[in-house]
Amino acid sequence: MNAVSTATAAALLAAAASVAAAQSPPPTQPDPSAASSPHQRQSTSVGTEEAAPSNGANPGAASSPHQHQAMKEASRADTDEAMTAGATPATFVEHAAQTGMAEVQLAKLAMQKSSNNEVKQFAQRMVQDHTQANQELESLAKSKGINVPTKLDAKHEAMVKTLSAKSGDAFDAAYAEHMAKGHAKAVALFQSAAKSSDADLAAFAQKTLPTLEEHKQLADTLRENTHTRTASAAKSGQNR
Numbered sequence: 073m074n075a076v077s078t079a080t081a082a083a084l085l086a087a088a089a090s091v092a093a094a095q096s097p098p099p100t101q102p103d104p105s106a107a108s109s110p111h112q113r114q115s116t117s118v119g120t121e122e123a124a125p126s127n128g129a130n131p132g133a134a135s136s137p138h139q140h141q142a143m144k145e146a147s148r149a150d151t152d153e154a155m156t157a158g159a160t161p162a163t164f165v166e167h168a169a170q171t172g173m174a175e176v177q178l179a180k181l182a183m184q185k186s187s188n189n190e191v192k193q194f195a196q197r198m199v200q201d202h203t204q205a206n207q208e209l210e211s212l213a214k215s216k217g218i219n220v221p222t223k224l225d226a227k228h229e230a231m232v233k234t235l236s237a238k239s240g241d242a243f244d245a246a247y248a249e250h251m252a253k254g255h256a257k258a259v260a261l262f263q264s265a266a267k268s269s270d271a272d273l274a275a276f277a278q279k280t281l282p283t284l285e286e287h288k289q290l291a292d293t294l295r296e297n298t299h300t301r302t303a304s305a306a307k308s309g310q311n312r
Contacts, residue, residue: 147253147256150253150256150257150260151256151257151260153257154167154257154258154260154261154264155260155261155263155264156264157261157264158260158261158262158263158264158265158266158268158277159264159265159267159268161216161218161268161269161270161273162218162219164261164264164265164268164273164277165209165213165218165219165220165273166219166220166221167261168209168258168261168262168265169206169209169210169213169220169221170221170224170225170228171254171257171258171261172202172205172206172209173206173221173223173224173228174224174228174231174232174254175198175202175254176198176199176202176203176206177224177228177232178195178198178231178232178235178247178250178251179194179195179196179198179199179202180195180199181232181235181236181247182194182195182243182244182247183195183196183199185236185238185239185243186243186244186247187240188244188298188301190294190297190298191244191247191248191294191298194251194290194291194294195247197287197290198251198287201283201287205280205283208276208280209276212272212273212276215272216270216272216273231250234246235247235250241298241301244298244301245295245298245299247298248291248294248295248297248298248299249295251287251291251294251295252288252291252292252294252295254291255284255287255288255291256288258284258287258288259281259284259285259288262277262280262281262284263277263281265277266278266281
């Protein structure tokens with residue numbers, strides 16, 4: 073009886089295995105459109121990148137090509153204006169005095185409003201160097217009977233007012249941006265004046281130019297650092 077039962081059980085198991093094998097689907101062939109294919113992986117990657125959420129505008133990141141071009145054109149227009157102004161003694165004195173007074177006022181504003189040590193140290197340097205240069209320019213211009221402005225014009229007043237309305241990292245970034253652009257223009261102005269027909273003004277421009285070029289380098293570094301901090305702060309706020 074036991075032998076019969078064992079044989080019967082074995083037969084049933086064999087039959088069940090045959091049925092299961094018959095019902096199993098045939099092995100699938102590789103799908104050319106599967107994600108493992110190079111084309112599919114590339115398509116999937118592109119789709120993922122396009123769908124990735126934006127982290128918002130980065131103040132320190134490169135802007136659009138159109139904005140880059142606009143900034144280059146604006147900078148070129150400023151430097152061209154400065155080169156033209158530097159060629160004539162009277163216009164050189166006017167532009168140099170306005171620029172110098174604005175540098176001092178903006179620097180004093182930065183020392184009051186900024187909590188960033190790098191910004192404060194840069195601003196202190198601006199007050200010191202530009203105050204001295206302003207005094208030398210005023211004395212030299214008066215000796216030649218050239219009028220020297222004693223207050224900011226509307227353009228520079230508006231600049232001070234705009235920065236006064238900012239605070240925190242936004243102020244630091246805006247101040248650094250003004251310093252970088254302003255010193256690029258100042259360097260162009262003094263480079264032109266260094267070739268002036270007025271020997272005394274040319275000598276003053278030549279003596280002051282290395283300091284302005286150093287200011288420009290410092291301002292460029294300050295702009296990069298403040299924009300990086302602003303971008304990091306913005307990204308950190310979005311991740312909270």
